Amino acid sequence: MTEIHGFKLVEERNIPEINSYAKMYKHVKTGAELLSLENDDENKSFMVTFVTPPSDDTGLPHILEHSVLGGSKKYPLKDPFVELLKTSVNTFLNAMTSSDMTMYPFASTNLQDFYNLLDIYLDAVFNPLITEQTLMQEGWHLETENDDAPLTYKGVVFNEMKAAYSTPDYYMNLVTDRAFWTEESPYHYSSGGFPAAIPDLTYEQFKNFHETYYHPVNARFVFSGDDDPEERLKKVNEVISQFEAKDVDATIPLQTPFSAPKVVEESYDSDDKEGGIMVSVNWLLPDQNDTDLMNKLSILSHALVATSASPLRKALIDSGLGEGLTGSGMDNNSRQATFSVGLKGVKEENADKVADFILETLGKIAEDGIDKETVKASLNTLEFRSRERNFGSFPRGLANAYFGMRPWIYGGNPLDTLAFDKDYETLKNDLAEDDELLETLIGKYLLDNSHRVTVVLKPDDKLGAEREQAERDRLAKIREDLNADDIKNVIEVQNELLTLQQTPDSPEDLAKIPTLKLSDIERDITTVEQEIIEQDGTRIYFHNQPTGGIVYFQAGLNLRVISADLLPYVELYGEALTKMGTEKEDFVRLSQRIGSKTGGVGAGTSLSTLRDGSDYIAYMMVSGKSLTDQGQDMLDIIQDILLDVKLDNKERFKQIVLERKVRMEQYLAFAGHAVAGGRIRAQFTSPAWANQLMSGTEHVFFLRELVEKIDSDWDSVLASMEAVRDALVNCAGMVVNVTMEEKDWSGFKANLDNLLSALPSKDAAIADWSIADSVPYEALTQPAQVSFNAKTANLYDAGYELDGSVSVIMKHMSREYMWQNIRVMGGAYGGNMSFSASSGLVNYLSWRDPNISNTLKVFKGAADYLCNLQMSDSDIEKAIIGAMGDLDGYDLPDAKGRKAFMRHMLGYTDEMRQEYRNQVLDTTLEDFHKLGEALSRIDDARFATVTSAEFAEKAEKEIGVEFKKTKLQ
Numbered sequence: 025m026t027e028i029h030g031f032k033l034v035e036e037r038n039i040p041e042i043n044s045y046a047k048m049y050k051h052v053k054t055g056a057e058l059l060s061l062e063n064d065d066e067n068k069s070f071m072v073t074f075v076t077p078p079s080d081d082t083g084l085p086h087i088l089e090h091s092v093l094g095g096s097k098k099y100p101l102k103d104p105f106v107e108l109l110k111t112s113v114n115t116f117l118n119a120m121t122s123s124d125m126t127m128y129p130f131a132s133t134n135l136q137d138f139y140n141l142l143d144i145y146l147d148a149v150f151n152p153l154i155t156e157q158t159l160m161q162e163g164w165h166l167e168t169e170n171d172d173a174p175l176t177y178k179g180v181v182f183n184e185m186k187a188a189y190s191t192p193d194y195y196m197n198l199v200t201d202r203a204f205w206t207e208e209s210p211y212h213y214s215s216g217g218f219p220a221a222i223p224d225l226t227y228e229q230f231k232n233f234h235e236t237y238y239h240p241v242n243a244r245f246v247f248s249g250d251d252d253p254e255e256r257l258k259k260v261n262e263v264i265s266q267f268e269a270k271d272v273d274a275t276i277p278l279q280t281p282f283s284a285p286k287v288v289e290e291s292y293d294s295d296d297k298e299g300g301i302m303v304s305v306n307w308l309l310p311d312q313n314d315t316d317l318m319n320k321l322s323i324l325s326h327a328l329v330a331t332s333a334s335p336l337r338k339a340l341i342d343s344g345l346g347e348g349l350t351g352s353g354m355d356n357n358s359r360q361a362t363f364s365v366g367l368k369g370v371k372e373e374n375a376d377k378v379a380d381f382i383l384e385t386l387g388k389i390a391e392d393g394i395d396k397e398t399v400k401a402s403l404n405t406l407e408f409r410s411r412e413r414n415f416g417s418f419p420r421g422l423a424n425a426y427f428g429m430r431p432w433i434y435g436g437n438p439l440d441t442l443a444f445d446k447d448y449e450t451l452k453n454d455l456a457e458d459d460e461l462l463e464t465l466i467g468k469y470l471l472d473n474s475h476r477v478t479v480v481l482k483p484d485d486k487l488g489a490e491r492e493q494a495e496r497d498r499l500a501k502i503r504e505d506l507n508a509d510d511i512k513n514v515i516e517v518q519n520e521l522l523t524l525q526q527t528p529d530s531p532e533d534l535a536k537i538p539t540l541k542l543s544d545i546e547r548d549i550t551t552v553e554q555e556i557i558e559q560d561g562t563r564i565y566f567h568n569q570p571t572g573g574i575v576y577f578q579a580g581l582n583l584r585v586i587s588a589d590l591l592p593y594v595e596l597y598g599e600a601l602t603k604m605g606t607e608k609e610d611f612v613r614l615s616q617r618i619g620s621k622t623g624g625v626g627a628g629t630s631l632s633t634l635r636d637g638s639d640y641i642a643y644m645m646v647s648g649k650s651l652t653d654q655g656q657d658m659l660d661i662i663q664d665i666l667l668d669v670k671l672d673n674k675e676r677f678k679q680i681v682l683e684r685k686v687r688m689e690q691y692l693a694f695a696g697h698a699v700a701g702g703r704i705r706a707q708f709t710s711p712a713w714a715n716q717l718m719s720g721t722e723h724v725f726f727l728r729e730l731v732e733k734i735d736s737d738w739d740s741v742l743a744s745m746e747a748v749r750d751a752l753v754n755c756a757g758m759v760v761n762v763t764m765e766e767k768d769w770s771g772f773k774a775n776l777d778n779l780l781s782a783l784p785s786k787d788a789a790i791a792d793w794s795i796a797d798s799v800p801y802e803a804l805t806q807p808a809q810v811s812f813n814a815k816t817a818n819l820y821d822a823g824y825e826l827d828g829s830v831s832v833i834m835k836h837m838s839r840e841y842m843w844q845n846i847r848v849m850g851g852a853y854g855g856n857m858s859f860s861a862s863s864g865l866v867n868y869l870s871w872r873d874p875n876i877s878n879t880l881k882v883f884k885g886a887a888d889y890l891c892n893l894q895m896s897d898s899d900i901e902k903a904i905i906g907a908m909g910d911l912d913g914y915d916l917p918d919a920k921g922r923k924a925f926m927r928h929m930l931g932y933t934d935e936m937r938q939e940y941r942n943q944v945l946d947t948t949l950e951d952f953h954k955l956g957e958a959l960s961r962i963d964d965a966r967f968a969t970v971t972s973a974e975f976a977e978k979a980e981k982e983i984g985v986e987f988k989k990t991k992l993q
Contacts, residue, residue, distance in 0.1 A: 027052060028254060030591055039443045042413065043425050044248065046439050049257065054267050056240035059438055060256055061248035061424060067115055067914040069131035069421030070136045072149060075274035075433050076126045076237050077210030078591075082225035083163070083217015084233050086121040087181045087235050088154075090162040092230050092234070093119060093128075096144075099536055101529045103848075104144055110839040111310075111539045111902040113137050113909035116419050118697030123215050123357055124276055125433055127426070131419040133914050135251060139259070140538040146263040149238055156227045157521050161848065163230070164223050165503070167518045171511055175499040177223060184853040185217045187872035188436035188810035190488070191693040192292040196302055196350065196481050203288040204306055204362070209279050209575030211358050219809070220494070240264040242272040244432055248421030276359040276434065279308060285476040287379075292809040293491070294483035295993045296971075301482050303378040304366030312361055313436045319447050320454070321361065321469065322464045325354035326402040329365055330601045332680075333615030335394060336365060339385045341679045346370040348686030358435050363470065366479075368686050379478045383471065391464040395612075399455065399462065401619025403448075408623040410430070410444050412574060412649075414916055419492045473592075488807045488972070525848045540905050543608035547945060549937045552924035561756040561785055563943045564776070565928070567921030568766040574623065575764040575772055576918040578925075579662065580643035583629065583714075585788040590748050592726040593716040597748045598627035598644055598681055604824040606668040611676065614665070621657040622650040625665070629718055631711035633862040635932040637820070640711045643759065644752055649918075652768040659779045666783065671745045673727035678734045685727040692724060692992050696812025696970035697871035700804065704816045704966040709863050710793045721992065748874065755785040759929065762919025802968045803976035803987040810852075811971035813870045815883045817962040824958035828943025829951035830859050832900075832907040833890070839906065841889050845882045846870045852879070857886065861940075862930065866959070876969055877982035883967075890956025895949055904947050911941060935969045 026032075031049040039046050044063040076085040093105035101107060108117060116131040128145055129298035132138040159165075164179035169542025188194045198214055205212040214221075243264075292302070312318055328336040330353065337349060355362050367378050373771045428438030454463055506514070557564040586594060602618065602625055605611035618625050625648040633640045646666065650658040671677070692699055702720045705712035705825045716722045734741055739782070760780075764772065821825075837858035846855030859865070868883040895903070915923065927937070969976065971986075976987055 029257040030265055031058060031257045035439065037439060037443070039439065041444050042420075042442050044424075046442070047253070048439065051240060051261070053263060054240035054264050054269055054524060056260075056264055057243065057432075058244050058257070058260060059247070059425075059428065061246070061421065062253050063248065063250065064336070065249045065421055066133050067131050067419050067421065068133065069116070069129065069136070069247070069419045070138070070142055070145070071127055071129035071246045071425040072145065073125050073127045073244045073246075073420055073433070074149075074242050075124060075276070076121070076215070077124050077274060077276060077313060078213040078215045078235075079212045080212065080220040080224070081221035082229070083181055083214060083222050084225060085126055086216045087159065087163040087222075087225065088230065089119050089121045089126050090181060091154050091158045092152040092238070093148050093218070094158050094162065096147040097153070098147040099144055099533070100153060101537070101577050102524070104148065104537060106839055106843055107537045108141060108144060108536070109689040110836065110906040111537070112141060113478055113540065113545070113905065114141060115909070115910055115914040116417075116422060117141070121215055124210055124359070125429070127429070129425065131422060131914075132324055133912070134540065134544065136544060137540055138251060140396045140540070142259055143538060146260065150240075150263055150267075152234065154231065154234060157524055159225070159227050159230050160517075160521050161525070165521065166514050168239070168511065168514055169510070169516075174496070175498070175503050175514070177495070178851045179222070180220060180847060180851060180853060181217055182222050183810050183851050184872045185214075185222065187696075187853070188216065189219060190293060190808050190810075191690070191692075192294070192302060192481065193350070193690055194303065195292050196479065199288060199290050199481060200304065200306055200364070200477065200479050200876045203286060203479060204308070205279055208275060208277060209224055211279075220491075228309040237272065237274060238701050239270060239272050240267050242274050244429060246425035246428070248424060250943045254257055256485055270838065270963070278311060279360055279475075280574065281308060281475040283522050284474055287480070289480040289482065290486050291484035292481050293488040295485055295805070295807055295991065296483060299499065301349060301368030301372065301375045301480060302350055302366065303346070303370050303481075304364055304479050305374060305379050305382050306351070306362060306364045306471050306477045306479065307470055307915055309354070309363060309469055311434070312356055312359060312431060313434055314448065315431070315436070315440060316450060318356065318361060319451050320461065321363075322406065323399065323402050323451065326406060327398050327462065328389070329353040330402065330405075331615050331619065332753055333612040334398065335389050336382070336385055338612070339791060340365070340767055341683065342383070343381055345374045345381060347682040348502050349683070350983055355688050355749045356430060366644065369682065375480055375482075381726060386466055386470055390463045390471065394462055395615040397613070397620065399864045401616045403452070403455070403747070405619045407543070409447050410448075412572070414918065416767045416919070417913070419914070436895065465599045467887070488809070492809065522849065525844070539902055542901055542904065543947070545905065547941070549934060549941055550608050551934050552920050552925050554921075556928070557566060561759045561782065562760060562780055564760045565762065566769060566773075567761075567763040567924060569763050570920055571917045572762050573652055573765070574649055575652050575658070575762065575768065576921065577648045577658065578664075578761040578922070579646045580630070580759040580761070581646065581752040582754070582788070583631070583642035583644055583752070584754065584790045585751045585754075585757070587791045588717070588793055590751075591714055592723055593744050593748050594644065595629060595718050595723075596684065597745055597752070598629070599684065600671060600677065600745065601627050601646065601665040601669050604673060604676055605670050606664045607670055608664065608668060614661075618661060618719060618945050621654050622648055622661065624649060625658065625661055629715070631714055632926075632930060633711060633860070635707055635862050635930045635936065637862055637864065640709070641929055642711060642714060652764060652772065655768075655772045658777045659775050661780055663779050664679075669749065670748065672733065672742055674738050674742075677741075677745075678731065681727060681734065682728055685724065685731065688719075688724045688727065689993070692721065692970075693806065696808070697814060699828070700812050700814035700968040700970045701801065701816070701867055701869055703804065704968045705865060705867070707795065707798045707966050708816065708818060708865055710795060713795045714793055715772040721990070724992075749789065753783060754788060755780055755783045755939050756787065757938050758783075761922065761925040763918050790980035798899045798966075800966050800990040801985050801987045803973075803979075803989050804968065804970045805976055805989055806970065806974045806993040808970070808972045808975070811876050811879075811969050811975055812881050813873055813876060813879050813967070813969045815868040815880070815965055815967045816865055817965035818864050818960070819859065819866050819958050821964065822961040824864070826861055826953065827951060828940040829947040830861070830955060831910065831944050832947040833955050834859050835907045835910065836903045837886060837890075841886060842868075842870075842882070845885075846873065850875050850879060850882070855879070876971060876975060876979035880967060880983060887956050887959035891960065893949070893952050895952070895958070900947060900949060904945060907944055911944065
């Protein structure tokens with residue numbers, strides 16, 4: 025067969041399911057495999073993946089993922105990745121490490137930008153510099169302040185994983201993997217890195233791992249989009265043809281099944297030794313290359329645990345043995361899939377009961393059978409997701425690459441995975457022919473499966489201190505074994521690293537990075553046509569978009585009529601709409617109806633300040649999506665839940681509250697920077713203050729009290745929920761947003777009119793939402809080995825006048841000043857600055873940060889940095905181009921309709937958008953200086969940190985202020 029740029033075509037086929045023509049190639053010289061998806065998607069995407077199985081807990085794959093983007097042979101900069109972030113108009117740009125593979129994906133709608141990114145990524149992964157100092161910065165190194173000071177560990181991944189393993193759920197995964205997989209399996213180890221093991225990683229191991237696994241024969245390339253298919257092959261061949269063929273053993277071995285189940289008990293870090301126990305039961309499933317079996321098990325998993333009405337999930341929640349679920353059923357992120365389910369918030373006396381209850385429940389389900397309506401709903405839900413191919417801001421091309429990658433690296437054919445029509449046809453036929461198919465699977469792969477591990481994780485309020493002490497003891501022992509010359513060398517090495525970090529790249533090296541020109545950027549905005557209909561007090565927005573036969577619907581209920589004391593109940597009411605049932609059907613039947621008739625129905629809140637800052641909007645958005653021929657079914661469901669939701673089921677409501685509390689507490693532990701940022705923004709605007717009560721830290725405190733109140737004063741709780749419903753369900757002041765194809769609009773509009781006519785319409789007064797008094801410094805404490813920091817201030821109060829240049833400046837500050845000082849020199853995982861044009865709030869964040877006081881100094885130093893900044897015209901142009909990527913993000917049809925709707929609601933006209941865009945494109949150095957001067961005039965900044973009590977006390981002394989201390993856990 026004829027070669028095309030060093031590649032031979034292996035297979036080709038049309039895959040209508042993803043609107044693509046697929047071609048599989050193999051590189052003749054090196055053996056590299058490449059999947060080329062040809063389609064009309066302007067959001068061009070690329071991903072190269074390497075199989076990277078870990079053999080220990082040092083986090084080698086993860087650290088290497090960070091490191092290869094830190095300078096390469098062709099682009100010998102300290103961090104070309106950051107230069108890309110600053111100067112590209114990409115729609116996605118990242119690198120990710122999973123349990124057995126490392127992925128380098130990006131996407132862009134601009135062809136030249138796409139080729140620029142491809143050139144840099146290919147050189148980065150195949151020709152990285154990865155010096156010893158790279159490992160020191162991204163992985164770990166020793167530091168000391170002086171000859172007599174103690175040693176400390178520093179490193180970006182070291183601090184990232186300290187934060188990760190401080191969260192109970194993440195630590196549960198580690199304990200489970202260690203027990204579930206034997207040492208011969210890469211899944212036994214932490215690919216991300218366990219903090220205590222990371223300092224065992226040597227530079228020799230680091231280099232050898234790259235030389236072993238980052239070879240073309242171990243690479244899988246995926247392209248997708250409307251770019252030239254042959255150019256893809258040419259550009260990859262130009263890079264990988266430098267390599268000679270070799271064998272790389274990256275085979276993931278199959279796990280030998282256990283002959284008998286295991287039980288493992290460990291502890292997790294908690295401030296509260298009486299905190300809930302976590303129990304999970306885990307099963308090993310077969311090789312994923314049995315696609316037919318995996319599809320059946322996926323349906324089984326969804327039917328058992330995916331919704332509140334799923335029989336296994338429902339039974340666990342109804343049991344009262346715990347507060348919420350842990351484990352989400354089937355997980356296919358390993359060569360052999362797994363199934364995991366359990367409970368959080370389990371009391372000591374119930375810990376031994378959970379596993380037995382799960383097995384007993386599965387036995388009963390297998391004997392009695394799964395409700396056929398539940399199976400039908402699960403099948404429809406999964407098929408709808410596959411056909412919709414809507415992954416929000418994640419590009420479709422990359423999603424397809426990811427879905428095809430797992431079977432590919434395990435020896436399967438990715439095209440079979442992407443061509444899913446036949447799989448669903450087979451699945452439907454098998455389910456129709458065998459009424460007990462899923463029940464048989466329960467018996468074979470769960471009940472009769474001896475490879476089962478039960479993990480019991482108990483809270484320990486001393487564990488965090490013990491870990492910190494163990495680290496100090498280890499460092500002290502290292503210190504004892506070092507002589508004066510050794511200490512001098514440690515200081516010299518860390519100073520050399522600091523010098524490297526502070527030394528800017530040379531203009532010659534920076535000039536090697538390919539960038540766009542301003543002439544490559546469209547000056548005019550893109551607009552979305554919308555039809556607006558005023559109808560009996562309701563405003564209806566319609567957007568004609570090519571949605572592929574799907575209707576996207578939102579009904580906005582006016583939250584401004586809710587009194588402040590009821591705000592904590594609002595999102596609980598939103599959950600109750602789909603989880604409590606109606607007067608006509610219980611929540612199980614309602615859930616089955618939603619699953620079988622729609623692509624999903626739900627509710628959430630949306631609050632924002634108007635663009636001119638004069639007022640704000642607040643809505644509960646009741647949303648749904650369905651095939652257009654099921655639009656009536658979706659609207660019928662929405663009508664039923666709005667008019668007939670059954671709120672008086674005390675036990676069911678308590679279950680919803682407990683599950684929400686568990687989810688929110690998990691969020692507090694995982695997203696500390698968002699928690700801290702939300703906490704202080706609530707001191708400035710009414711929408712942010714209301715969000716604290718509805719879904720922030722104040723809401724978590726409310727939920728903890730509500731659990732008790734439901735039992736002690738149910739009547740008042742029910743009255744509050746009914747008051748929320750009575751105030752919200754009102755056509756007067758309602759807004760409706762619909763995105764679908766024009767040809768189906770008139771029919772849907774007639775059904776919509778019927779819904780609106782069925783809803784009540786009444787006058788309602790706007791409630792007073794007064795912001796509560798607060799303190800300027802707050803520490804939200806929980807077990808943590810690193811901190812999450814946030815600072816906020818109002819720039820408009822400091823005299824700043826809105827100009828589009830602020831988008832350029834914030835992007836520059838995040839990718840230059842904050843990156844350099846917070847991440848590179850500070851060792852945190854990340855940091856950024858952002859600005860809200862409507863509220864005038866400037867926000868500083870850092871996350872997984874070993875510092876508090878030093879980070880606050882960096883925040884404060886931003887003003888001086890901007891005031892004294894000098895940039896060439898070329899550098900300013902690059903900064904402008906980088907900011908344009910945020911303005912020109914790629915949107916799927918539903919997002920285009922939703923964003924146009926929100927812009928109109930907020931008073932952000934197309935004329936204002938064009939003016940703002942012009943200001944971005946016309947940014948000057950003077951604009952940077954003006955913003956710096958405004959920052960220097962700030963005197964009302966507020967600061968919050970999510971951290972440990974010990975770190976908070978240390979920061980108080982260093983900063984010289986007193987924190988209000990609020991315990992999160």
